[in-house]
Amino acid sequence: xxxxxxxxxxxxxxxxxxxPDPRVLAARIDKHLAERMKAxxxxxxxxxxxxEFLRRxxxxxxxxxxxxxxxxxxxxxxxxxKRERLIDELLETPQHAVHxxxxxxxxLLPELLGGNEGRIFQQGFESWLNDRMRRNVAYDVxxxxxxxxxxxxxxxxxxxxxxxxEAMNELGYFAMKEANPANLAAGATRVFLxxxxxxxxxxxxxxxxxxxxxxxxxAAFFAGIEKQGEGTFAPLSEKRERRSIKIPExxxxxxAMFLDGTAPAWNAPVSPRELLANWMTRPDNPYFARTAVxxxxxxxxxxxxxxxxxxxxxxxxxxxxxxxxxxxxxxADAKFDQRFIxxxxxxxxxxxxxxxxxASDRRHFARMTVKGLSAEQFHxxxxxxxxxxxxxxxxFLTQFAVQGKLSDPETSILQALTLMNGKLADAATSxxxxxxxxxxxxxxxxxxxxxxxxxxxxxxxxKPSPAELTRVRKHVGDDAEGKLGDVMWALLNSxxxxxxx
Numbered sequence: 001x002x003x004x005x006x007x008x009x010x011x012x013x014x015x016x017x018x019x020p021d022p023r024v025l026a027a028r029i030d031k032h033l034a035e036r037m038k039a040x041x042x043x044x045x046x047x048x049x050x051x052e053f054l055r056r057x058x059x060x061x062x063x064x065x066x067x068x069x070x071x072x073x074x075x076x077x078x079x080x081x082k083r084e085r086l087i088d089e090l091l092e093t094p095q096h097a098v099h100x101x102x103x104x105x106x107x108l109l110p111e112l113l114g115g116n117e118g119r120i121f122q123q124g125f126e127s128w129l130n131d132r133m134r135r136n137v138a139y140d141v142x143x144x145x146x147x148x149x150x151x152x153x154x155x156x157x158x159x160x161x162x163x164x165x166e167a168m169n170e171l172g173y174f175a176m177k178e179a180n181p182a183n184l185a186a187g188a189t190r191v192f193l194x195x196x197x198x199x200x201x202x203x204x205x206x207x208x209x210x211x212x213x214x215x216x217x218x219a220a221f222f223a224g225i226e227k228q229g230e231g232t233f234a235p236l237s238e239k240r241e242r243r244s245i246k247i248p249e250x251x252x253x254x255x256a257m258f259l260d261g262t263a264p265a266w267n268a269p270v271s272p273r274e275l276l277a278n279w280m281t282r283p284d285n286p287y288f289a290r291t292a293v294x295x296x297x298x299x300x301x302x303x304x305x306x307x308x309x310x311x312x313x314x315x316x317x318x319x320x321x322x323x324x325x326x327x328x329x330x331x332a333d334a335k336f337d338q339r340f341i342x343x344x345x346x347x348x349x350x351x352x353x354x355x356x357x358x359a360s361d362r363r364h365f366a367r368m369t370v371k372g373l374s375a376e377q378f379h380x381x382x383x384x385x386x387x388x389x390x391x392x393x394x395x396f397l398t399q400f401a402v403q404g405k406l407s408d409p410e411t412s413i414l415q416a417l418t419l420m421n422g423k424l425a426d427a428a429t430s431x432x433x434x435x436x437x438x439x440x441x442x443x444x445x446x447x448x449x450x451x452x453x454x455x456x457x458x459x460x461x462x463k464p465s466p467a468e469l470t471r472v473r474k475h476v477g478d479d480a481e482g483k484l485g486d487v488m489w490a491l492l493n494s495x496x497x498x499x500x501x
Contacts (some may be wrong), residue, residue: 020334022343023084025327030349032323037364045367048354050075051462052501053083056368057346058461059500060300061090063099064380068457087346091339097134100338101126102376103299104133107191108146111176113398118232120165121172128168139292139336140281143192146170147277151225151238158228158235175232179225181245185218192280193259194291194312209314212247213254220245220256221276240271260286283332287312293327293341294318300345302369303362319363355501371500375400378498385459385492386428387435396424429489431481437488441481448480449473452487459491 132142161175177183186198224242227234298304334340355368375397427433
């Protein structure tokens with residue numbers, strides 16, 4: 001009997017651990033939020049309707065509005081679990097990988113917004129990122145791959161930073177930051193640890209936790225990288241034995257040291273960058289998992305539990321510290337599976353609440369925060385709604401970059417004029433130029449009301465309300481071919497189209 005019992009214990013110990021369940025984590029998230037709302041006397045908003053939820057989650061996960069066919073199918077589906085099924089399906093689409101490639105490229109290489117010669121690195125870097133997003137490579141794994149990317153130790157045979165622009169190329173990250181230790185340390189610490197340590201680059205800040213020495217301790221991990229030549233495209237080599245750096249305009253030299261005050265174990269012939277990446281991505285690192293889940297929370301909810309999402313400091317407290325701790329542990333326990341966290345967040349009651357009504361108290365997450373579309377989201381949605389695939393995408397992305405905070409988006413005068421009177425707006429609303437309008441008007445057997453509904457579904461991913469349909473039908477009158485372009489123009493220029501709600 002005892003032997004059988006011991007055997008059972010051994011089998012149980014060897015059995016694979018159960019996969020983390022996003023529904024369990026979603027329920028825990030809602031419990032934290034509900035307890036806080038109850039304590040503070042806050043009443044949560046109602047559940048969003050199917051059309052509102054469909055548009056929101058499709059934009060958040062795939063970076064574009066749903067197609068009319070998807071709207072019809074989702075609204076007609078009576079399965080009570082259709083929202084969960086939709087979340088899982090969207091996360092497996094190529095569009096999801098493309099969208100989060102755009103998200104991470106924007107965070108990692110903000111230098112590309114300058115439109116300089118370094119833009120030639122964009123395609124290869126995005127190709128490298130897209131491969132990781134498509135295969136759902138664990139977050140800690142691809143972060144290590146990026147920070148510890150192989151660089152030649154032979155100065156006479158340096159590593160090229162660019163070969164073919166379209167080939168996967170993580171070294172574009174180093175080239176765009178000029179292979180500069182200070183730039184690399186500031187970027188990595190901010191994006192992956194949520195610490196704006198660059199504030200201490202030139203001097204100790206009187207109120208900040210981090211010192212100037214600590215900033216250059218981080219830069220020392222990148223001090224061995226050398227450019228063999230001048231300019232952005234110079235090949236790179238690395239002196240792995242270099243583990244210190246001189247602080248500019250001083251006689252002081254500091255050693256590479258982790259932000260927790262511990263020194264690396266220099267007992268292996270590896271790049272200091274590899275030791276930094278290994279320390280940074282450890283499950284017990286107090287910043288890595290917290291920063292990642294907080295950033296994902298900010299992406300889906302519009303504001304972070306710590307907000308701004310990349311400014312963890314003693315004066316910027318989390319709105320729900322226990323929730324942030326639980327999310328961080330769940331992310332590490334799930335082996336840093338980003339899609340697991342996304343599945344959980346989108347399954348919450350909080351994410352599925354309506355955005356309608358007052359948003360005066362966002363930090364309780366009692367209703368959904370209205371978010372501005374990124375330039376990539378706006379472009380993808382505009383192309384899908386209008387059928388205008390041929391346009392100057394780089395110029396479009398530059399022109400429609402988010403103004404202000406994501407949760408407080410602003411529309412510039414140039415953006416407004418472009419949407420109202422620009423060439424793209426003209427093409428999108430012209431019967432002779434717009435593929436979408438031509439298809440809607442040319443579809444046989446549809447009434448005027450059905451054609452109006454088709455435009456609403458194509459642009460706003462919902463059907464018009466009875467009042468809207470009556471008002472628009474009156475405007476169109478008997479001139480559907482001439483007036484439906486006005487309807488398309490009005491909807492493309494509406495706040496509802498420009499925002500994710």
